[in-house]
Amino acid sequence: MSLTIGLTYDLRSAYLAEGYSEEETAEFDQEATIEAIEATLAELGHQPERIGHGRQLAAALVAGRRWDLVFNIAEGMHGIGREAQVPALLDLYRVPYTFSDPLVLSLTLHKGLTKRVVRDAGVATADFLVAERPEDAAAVPFAPPWFIKPVAEGTGKGITPASIVRDREALAPACAQLLARYCQPVLIEPYLPGREFTTGIVGTGARAEVLGTIEVQLLDSAEPGLYSYANKEGWRTRVRYRLLRPEDDPVVAAAEATALAAWRALGCRDGGRVDLRCDTHGRPLFLEVNPLAGIHPDHSDLPIICRLRSIPYRELIRRIVDSARIRLAGDQ
Template sequence: MKIEIVTTQNESLNETGFGSLKACNSVLDSIERTGHDVKLNICKFKRDLDGIVRNNPDLVVLAVKYISLQNENNIWLSDYFFQHGINFTGSSREVLRFDSNKISAKLYLANKGIKTARYFTAIPEQYQCASELPIKFPLFLKPIDAANGNGIDDFSFVTIFSEFKSKVLSLHRRFNMPILVEEYLDGREFTVSIINTPNNELTISPIEIVPPESKNGLRILGQKVKSDDSEKLKSIENNEIKNKVIKLAVNSFLTLGVRDFGRIDVRANKAGDCFFIEANLVPGMTYGSSYFPKSCEIEHALTYDEVIQLMLENGLFRAKPKIPPNKLIQRDFQS
């Protein structure tokens, strides 16, 4: 089949995506090894997308959620290709908003009875003292829409008001939007990669993420840890915890209406209660380090190529030519 991968120059994007051009080339090479006719497109303008529509591929693999245009609105790729009748991987824009805005996902799932850490938002000077804060310390601060640990460091963990005020100010200066403030969960960190196949069976790959110890004995999964690949990824050995993590992740995946694949981040408290943290619906695909392929390798011994094949199964199934009902009737009559 004819497949086209779509990415953009994403160095300035805070959002999730397959990753750098190197990661996209790894996906390209993997698909080529399956025998498909595949092409990688680095799209900067709408005309680049128009060219893909004219090519009329069987499947477009979306390596980013949108392309950013100067002085114009972003073009959301799922919307664009849906409107042009082109088959694409991943979820609709309506669902992808749960990836782009952490608060919308938390609010939606909380209203459906799925546990997520208590939270509020803050801007500089909104709160004047600790007694005004909706949740007591310790707290954890991060951007609403950033991925890859952007904006998260040791100073994201705050225990007094001066630390809170300083971190809100620094994040607001950098990202220019309200800051997500969560109750600090003092347990372990997990992520679960989920792939949906054409027969609606889920391939579920839960792992534990162990960041290196930082100040005050904390383990913060921040931007530097992720860029250095200094965190440890391992199987979840305790079956009770593993089942809790899987149940929460699968419920979140299904409730959000995710299509094809996604990664759900989960964190526990000291008591072992699990909470939804965020959804990554265009997950990183860097060979050898990204959590999505690595979790599939750790849990199911899947190779990178096998993970890519599973991720594309649903999209390729949708691309299979269907016999129109009148042709089907005619064929049966003639036989």
């Protein structure tokens, strides 16, 4: 069945033109991503229609525009609930959309609250402390080295070599720098020295399934020991993504089981990614979930996983839309 599908997104070039910085716009999409989704939806027999960011969506809704479905990849610019703004507007006007709802997107942007939920659900995750003030770091109950990052950022923002803290005297000053720069709490975790994975997932609830898992391997040219903002931005020369299969590697099988359990426990929908890293014993632990994963056809992790699994980009988009349609049919 052909659908009229609106596209909501934040275009990076538009925000750069408004004077925002490269880092502030790091999570936003390139024109090529919008063009790829638009063309793919048309190939699938749908009628795509560009809407744009949250303010443009609000104006369109007030003007009476409606769609059968909205394909939402808008990240939002301001506030800790920014990823929930577009879905909340769509819920208000009862317009169906892809991916997770406002509750899930607000929760999962806050890495500390997310870890509380998955820990309560029995999903393996590292110890952690959320520091609201620099002096909160004194209460950290686990031993160094520590890993610190802003509690509500993506794309590696705020993650640099200084994120690995080895001395207790340096922990509070390091947290103070992040607090001042990003104006949000800091997540403190044990530094996990093991392998790092990202697992792609498509579907919702019991229908959710793993698309595949890649290991993030840092090259000699990368900042060592962490998947930092600089390493993500310069991935072509700093990072190698290696496809892994659970039948060949029991650690990968454990990582995929952990990722799927976290996805279901958090109520994520339709498609996205879960990031994991191994501790000193080689046990994969939940790091964070991305329920609005990048879907640039060439360099976003989810399409990379699909490409390495010989899953065409068209099939990925089809499965996301079909997941939303099945889910929405069940709500009727």
